[in-house]
Amino acid sequence: MYAILDIETTGGKYNEEGITEIAIYKYNGHEVVDQFISLVNPEKDIQPFVVNLTGINNNMLRNAPKFYEVAKRIVEITENCIVVAHNAQFDYRILCTEFRRLGFEYERKSLCTVELSKNLIPGQQSYSLGKLVRSLGIPVTDRHRASGDALATVKLFKMLMDKDTQKTIIQNSVRANPKHQLEPRHIDIIADLPAITGVYYIHKEDGEIIYIGKSKNIKKRINQHFTNTNPKSKKIQALVRSVTYESTGSELVALLKESEEIKRIKPVFNRALRRTRFTHALYSFVDENDYVNLKIDVVDLRKKPITTFNNRQSGKSFIIKAIEEYQLCQKLTGVYKTKTSCFNYDIKTCEGACIQEESSETYNKRVNSLILKNSYSNKNMVIIDRGRDVDERSAILIENGVFKGLGFFNLNYQINNIEILKSIITPMNNNRDTQHIIQAYLRKNKKIKQIIFEEP
Template identity: 65%
Template sequence: MQTNRNVKKNLYAILDIETTGGQYNEEGITEIAIYKFDGHEIVDQFISLVNPEKTIQPFVVKLTGINNAMLNSAPKFYEIAKRIIEITEDCIIVAHNAQFDYRILRTEFSRLGYDFQRKNLCTVELSKKLIPDQPSYSLGKLVRALGIPMADRHRATGDAMATVKLFKMLLAKDLEKEIVKSFVKTEIEKGLAPKLLDIVSKLPSTTGIYYIHKENGDLIYIGKSRNIKKRVNQHFTGTTSKSKKIQLEVFDVTYEETGSELIALLKEAEEIKINKPKYNRSLKKSIFPWSLYSEKDRNGYIALRIQKTDARKKELASFSSPIEAQSALFKITDRYELCQKINGLEIVKNHCFPFELNQCKGACIQKESPEEYNIRVESFFENNEYQKQNMIVIDRGRNIQERSAILIEDGVFKGYAFFDLNYQVNNIEILKNIIIPMKNNRDSKNIILNYLRKKKVFKILSF
């Protein structure tokens, strides 16, 4: 089976331009940096000094360090114009204060008699919407507040690379997926209709979230998987009623790598609630239909009991199946030396079986007092959940250099972030700025507790 090698991806040309300064529409370009970005990684780049054929304003020389002598042997704009057209073709231009950079480019091309037109996005406007209440939205101050490392400030390469990292963070914070929805709409305007095989071939075999769109960009399904490509392929080859409907309506699939399976679970649950895709009906039901509750029995012993989840009651833990719940209760009973009979794990008239093995202290036959027994149950309550705890769960990131962090403050789940440098996670104020906020609710709490019970994470930091 052959695949189409010219598979379409979401492409952005993230750029920064340095100019001579001067009067409006009389500025000349002195340096340009363009990074072609597919929403996940840089796939091409073009960086060049440019001879503007005019004098640079003295304040600009001081700001950028670029002087007239440096540009004497640099190419003139007409010499690099073709490369700029090629690298930005089929891309949305992204820049910090895009109105300025896009105007400068259009002006230079118009001098050559060419009408340069591209759709564009401004990271200033996106930041104001997705990271509100920042004291400043200038590129330098904003990336510093977000813990994004920056080199060569006021040079095109440094500013453009910082904008790439900022845009990647903004894509993650865009829970309503307005950015990718707008891109899918752009693709349909061009009359592109990729086949199912082409869609699958552009997807990665990594952990994350995938979004199935119809022609107008609307989301019809959101899913998570440890292998996005394999899971989407199952939708496209499935024979169930839902699979067949998705196959008929799908126009494109976008995705977001998370690296961490825990983040993928949290994002799936929250984004389905926000976007309400029509083929995600199953998640309208409780994700955790079984829960563990406590109650005093008639003899005064605190019993731990598995029951169907009741939203009116406060659960100790929740589970996706009765088998999973029973397994967890056996472990709790064993770890805290509790009684299987009191916890409903053994139905007997007299003492429970572990009493014969000296693994139960005799609460089942009232040999141990309720006061002594309940101390161990209370110990389980204290260690059971992250109530009132301040902790950061460190897990794998989207690549080898990166880690993910989940922030829980005063027992409240705040959200997640990705970081490259330890100071971003050790400085709690910077971590709060880069956090992608998520709702603290019954589902998010249970997803985290369930995951920490079953899976190993890299590290848990308390603060």
């Protein structure tokens, strides 16, 4: 659990500043579950430059509660939380100073989004909150007021958690949270999980991830892990102390994240998915008569496939549908072996490419349109799918046929501006598995939105 906060002060000498406004959003890694926002009477004058910056003046604070009146609420909302702030060293110091004046030692673990941003989003011109969120296309209102800045920090932190591919933030959180040191019953873990699409992480007591999976219903899938009686499930049941998750909204994003993170983190119980997901592929070649032929074959790592399949039957079903949709020849797609005309020619549904009756130029146009549709080779495109919330969408970026990564956005200008798009994207590896996942998903979901853009 995280307490994401922002504090406005009077300004002045070091350790003599007073709090004028505080905003705290309690964030569970997925959504805000509680909040506290209040002006605070600092019992001292505000520096003129601070009045100009924040708009908060002495008159506004005359009837505001003093710090000792809100101190209990601050302690309660940040209990068992990691304090997160943009320049946390400043905000945490101010809070500790105010509590010390009351004779209370305030201690919380803290995280700084400036430091996290420098590590996870390098190369930005500025890491001040205003300039950073603007460059990332994160909407912000009430700049230099505690509520507006804290809410912008929540959105920034959400993006940083997406970009933390090593899962350092969440594993440290699991390790630091005292309740996970107890022996929880499996039913208690399941009770806290949602029935949503996403990726889940099963942790040991020390926070180490021992299994990663994806599901359209995380609660149901974890329940299966805890009730199965096979040897692997029993070992997981004995070691599990916590389950964390990432909502993705999109099944495609969940598939890509699961594949990437299993390969990177190598959890002890994920051996099967470290291997490739597909066995067969669609290849093309030009015959002696200049016709483009298609063939479903076992994957050959030396060759570049058009698209890939989980098994031969899946590939065969694809090619049969393609023959009908694109009016292709059964002989030239490897479905009907013959030295003369194919069966479809005999029933007048093939134009005769099998016996050179249809010109290779005309026939190849249809074959190439199928190849173009089912391969993103050399394409620059963004695949738009569901997001984690109603007003959010996911974006999968492909440049020159290479999968670059994925991210989430709320505003259309974030994907229409290629530089902002690249900033919000979490870089991921392009490999045969990711190509297979994306192509298989696009075949299955034909109406999914794709935006083609010019080469940068």
